[in-house]
Amino acid sequence: MPATGRYRLLGHPTDLAGHVATLGPVPLPSRGDRVWREAFVSMLEASGLAGRGGAGFPAAIKLAVAHAAGRGGTILVNAMEGEPASDKDKLLLLRSPHLVLDGAQLLAAASDAHRVTVCVPEGREHVAAAVTKAMAERTAAGCAPVPETLVRPPDRFVAGEESALVRWVDAGASLPSFRPDKGTALRIGRRGALVHNAETLAHVAMIARTGPDAFRGHGLVEDPGTSLVTISGAVEHPGVVEADRGTPLLELANRATPTGPPQALLVGGYGGAWVDPAHFTTPYASLSLRAIGATAGVGIVIVLGQDACGLMESARIAHYMAGQSVGQCGPCVYGLPAIADDLTRLARGQADHGLMARLERRLTEVDGRGACRHPDGAVNLVRSALGAFAADAGRHLHGAPCPHWNRPSQLRFPHPARAA
């Protein structure tokens, strides 16, 4: 497969005719082609593509698991994007819906799945309309070998967690399942289900056209390709950028023009981690981020300006995450609000004598004790705040509230908290 120049996900035509004219038809197998699947899987393996939905799971391995689950399954396109500060999957479906759907058709062909189901949450009508229009174009043009449908799960933070998504499609309950063996295949009825983030599928569709080398022409050897990153906070031009993996964090933030030197960067979203200026040159790549306790998450960088209280912002996030618990597991239901309260007291200079020890104990005890990783993300965020804003925490502990604690938040909180 020839390389078609510089690899990019964004900037291609939105309509089907323009999409095919620019990128060429999607290289699906012809009927009875037995060698196609093997070639396709080796190509995905060679590309080194990892999932862009947060977990960073290698795409080829996930495909192999689904194939083992047998014929007749479903490819679930995860565009739930529950992270409030993420816009990349909305943007992809608005601008390049055919790229995402092509990727889903390719995976359907490779895993013998019989349907493609796109998940866009309730309320995002403009995204749903773009997907519906694209699906109609494809049906009319005969570009959808397996049927494509759109479904509308509830719009909340945890709804996109893959077991919650599969369970909603299967049984109408948007709740994560307790899965001690995470490697086992997810099922809808008795058939396998393969959940992929919308951006991951767009990469699959591009790589199938350009070959793995064009993808590997960007990013790092161990973490190749480009990534969509939503940049927000104290910046003049918030929005989604496409960046090479490995781009230093500050360089990434600078693409949105920060209003001043950042006080800190929140990387990976509300289950991610604060990064202080000493680590601003860290490459945006899984291993480098992990080494500083962060994660790329779903592709989020939030710039915190100098005139904000990082601890108070973190307390707001912790309260938000507590409100987004689906209420299944005790440590999440009781632990997250307690942690959020501790952090709020700290930021306001109202810490009691035992606060830090109590908070540390609660963080340790809540971590890893939910059915899903929602509480773990909140714990990680708070821990990183105590590190990145350690000097502030020290002052607040001695009764001095942050001068910025009651300023309006620089963060985004769209979902209303769940009623208790």
Next chain:
Amino acid sequence: MLRILVDPVACDAYGYCAELLPEAITLDEWGYPIVDGKPLPAELVDAAKRAARDCPRRAITLRQRKGGH
């Protein structure tokens, strides 16, 4: 080697498990069990089986850990 597994969705903080098996299970401040995660010593296996059987929510299972260490 056996390991204790708590299903956090099923668990409703009855707390019997921590009474029956205090050597391996403690409760957090809200009454939910914290398992120490270590392989279960042979002398505690009977008590662990009882904790699993007596859990009103059937939230505890004992798992064989492959290649146990």
